[in-house]
Amino acid sequence: MTKLTIDELRKKREEAKKSIYLRDGEFRGRIVVHMGTCGIAAGAREIVSTFLSELEKGGVKDIMVTTSGCAGLCSREPMATVELVNTPPVKYGDLTPDKTARIFKEHVLGGNIVTEYAIGIGSEKGG
Ligand code: FES
Numbered sequence: 712m713t714k715l716t717i718d719e720l721r722k723k724r725e726e727a728k729k730s731i732y733l734r735d736g737e738f739r740g741r742i743v744v745h746m747g748t749c750g751i752a753a754g755a756r757e758i759v760s761t762f763l764s765e766l767e768k769g770g771v772k773d774i775m776v777t778t779s780g781c782a783g784l785c786s787r788e789p790m791a792t793v794e795l796v797n798t799p800p801v802k803y804g805d806l807t808p809d810k811t812a813r814i815f816k817e818h819v820l821g822g823n824i825v826t827e828y829a830i831g832i833g834s835e836k837g838g
Pocket of ligand 1: 747782783784785786
């Protein structure tokens with residue numbers, strides 16, 4: 712049996728994740744807000760509520776908002792990762808409600824990464 716490398720496993724995981732979204736036909740992406748201790752202290756709850764209210768305002772039903780633990784970068788909290796089907800995940804840092812609303816409109820709805828707030832584009836660990 713051929714052994715898979717870590718990168719191959721990650722690729723398979725990403726593919727599986729995407730096919731689940733596609734199969735369900737329900738979600739075209741998800742937003743993960745990092746809620747480690749420092750994330751919460753830096754205002755991650757406000758970031759979650761901003762995303763949720765933008766979803767509601769826009770009547771958007773095919774994007775899910777979830778939370779995860781610490782992303783390992785205290786100094787850039789609050790952070791969120793936007794993962795849209797068939798595009799690499801983008802991690803945003805130093806968020807404020809205003810930046811969050813802009814990311815929602817331009818990236819989540821418009822498909823354009825807000826590069827000035829992005830701190831990482833591509834493979835996501837943990838998420
Ligand atoms: S508690 Fe700050 S990055 Fe984990």
